[in-house]
Amino acid sequence: MELTQKKVLEVKNLSCIRDDRVLFKGLNFCLRNGQVLLLEGKNGSGKTSLLRIICGFRMQDEGELRWCNTALKDSEYFAQIAYVGHLDGVKKELTVIENLKMSLALSQAGRYSITQALKKVKLAGYDNSLVQTLSAGQKRRLSLARLLMTKKSLWVLDEPFTSIDKEGIKLIESLMHEHIAQDGMIILTSHHDLNLVEKDLQKINLSTWH
Amino acid sequence: MALMTAFFAVIQRDLILAFRRRTEIANPVFFFILVVTLFPLGIGADLKLLQAIAPGIIWVSALLAVMLSLDSLFRSDFDDGSLEQMLLSPHPLTVLVFAKIVAHWLVTGLPLLLIAPLLAVFLGLPEQALGTLLITLVLATPVLSLIGSIGVSLTIGLRRGGMILSLLVLPLYIPVLIFASNAVEMAGNGLAVEPQINILIAIFFMSMVLAPLPAAAAVKMSIT
Numbered sequence: 001m002e003l004t005q006k007k008v009l010e011v012k013n014l015s016c017i018r019d020d021r022v023l024f025k026g027l028n029f030c031l032r033n034g035q036v037l038l039l040e041g042k043n044g045s046g047k048t049s050l051l052r053i054i055c056g057f058r059m060q061d062e063g064e065l066r067w068c069n070t071a072l073k074d075s076e077y078f079a080q081i082a083y084v085g086h087l088d089g090v091k092k093e094l095t096v097i098e099n100l101k102m103s104l105a106l107s108q109a110g111r112y113s114i115t116q117a118l119k120k121v122k123l124a125g126y127d128n129s130l131v132q133t134l135s136a137g138q139k140r141r142l143s144l145a146r147l148l149m150t151k152k153s154l155w156v157l158d159e160p161f162t163s164i165d166k167e168g169i170k171l172i173e174s175l176m177h178e179h180i181a182q183d184g185m186i187i188l189t190s191h192h193d194l195n196l197v198e199k200d201l202q203k204i205n206l207s208t209w210h
Numbered sequence: 211m212a213l214m215t216a217f218f219a220v221i222q223r224d225l226i227l228a229f230r231r232r233t234e235i236a237n238p239v240f241f242f243i244l245v246v247t248l249f250p251l252g253i254g255a256d257l258k259l260l261q262a263i264a265p266g267i268i269w270v271s272a273l274l275a276v277m278l279s280l281d282s283l284f285r286s287d288f289d290d291g292s293l294e295q296m297l298l299s300p301h302p303l304t305v306l307v308f309a310k311i312v313a314h315w316l317v318t319g320l321p322l323l324l325i326a327p328l329l330a331v332f333l334g335l336p337e338q339a340l341g342t343l344l345i346t347l348v349l350a351t352p353v354l355s356l357i358g359s360i361g362v363s364l365t366i367g368l369r370r371g372g373m374i375l376s377l378l379v380l381p382l383y384i385p386v387l388i389f390a391s392n393a394v395e396m397a398g399n400g401l402a403v404e405p406q407i408n409i410l411i412a413i414f415f416m417s418m419v420l421a422p423l424p425a426a427a428a429v430k431m432s433i434t
Binding site: 052055056057058059076078079081082083085086087088089090091092093094098101102103105106107108 | 212215216219220223226227230231286289290291292294295296297298299300301306433434
């Protein structure tokens with residue numbers, strides 16, 4: 001997969017207000033190919049809200065987002081996003097394979113096939129188990145497998161390390177390295193100390209943007 | 211074509227889900243059968259009277275059965291985040307929502323279609339009206355799912371949207387009810403029913419074209 005086309009996500013003067021409380025105000029940043037943005041901040045500082053604004057699930061109260069110098073409205077942008085949020089977005093009555101096939105039907109095929117992606121996240125052998133029989137960490141791994149098998153250049157990860165074991169954290173970090181090396185972009189929130197030594201790592205602490 | 215693949219994948223997924231939650235899916239059908247059988251018990255076995263009100267009974271019960279099942283259209287997808295993932299698909303949400311509506315009709319409307327003629331015979335509906343009953347059901351149960359999808363997509367964000375859903379949707383079902391039950395009644399009396407059928411066809415196509423758009427927009431709104 002090649003993502004050689006230069007892409008850039010610009011955020012200008014963004015504000016988010018929730019129930020009369022200003023979560024952040026005047027937020028600016030710019031994310032290019034091969035860059036990681038780590039959002040930090042206290043609980044309730046608006047990390048998830050910012051991610052949901054970036055995914056288009058929520059409207060910003062002020063400011064604008066631009067993708068490659070055009071406003072976000074065009075659907076091309078949203079097709080570029082892979083979102084892993086608090087909700088896993090998998091159906092518990094379906095098997096692992098059925099879930100992944102569904103995700104594949106909803107987007108373009110990416111670098112890995114379903115079997116390869118499952119092997120990569122250490123879920124091989126669970127192909128035909130119902131998702132409701134998986135543990136919380138395994139469900140997380142499943143939603144990460146979705147990232148690998150669809151062709152998306154911007155990964156938006158909301159606390160990707162929740163309920164994942166130590167070995168899994170290493171795995172996710174290596175997957176993120178790989179995605180960045182392929183010129184992908186990542187925006188994530190995490191309370192874990194990230195083991196990313198990228199030169200292209202930006203950090204934003206939302207608690208300081210009132 | 212990728213869009214067609216996605217469309218059929220959504221239908222297939224919803225059908226598999228319906229099959230795995232059989233009990234939930236069977237409920238509207240049993241509800242339909244129960245309500246229809248309650249009427250003869252309530253008003254006695256006066257065949258003339260039953261014959262006269264049979265079209266109305268069947269249609270009102272079908273309406274209520276479909277309405278009861280509407281919540282399942284988006285509820286679980288909303289709760290587990292599947293709708294968010296659909297929003298991020300390169301395919302238009304309208305098409306995906308339409309696929310969900312088609313699947314909903316296949317698991318709720320279609321069983322009603324199969325069971326209704328039997329119940330009509332119980333109620334003593336004249337034989338010559340059975341064909342018309344089936345035609346109206348074929349045309350109008352999809353309309354119930356389509357119109358209902360708008361109401362349910364507006365209310366998924368609310369925890370207890372059940373009551374408001376029926377207040378939103380039932381008034382919109384009135385035209386369907388009027389023309390469908392009137393057609394069955396006319397057919398029972400041996401009269402021509404083309405006008406009613408034509409209007410039902412018009413409603414069917416109109417709601418097929420017009421309902422998925424606002425439903426998709428409302429889904430988007432409910433998520434934000």
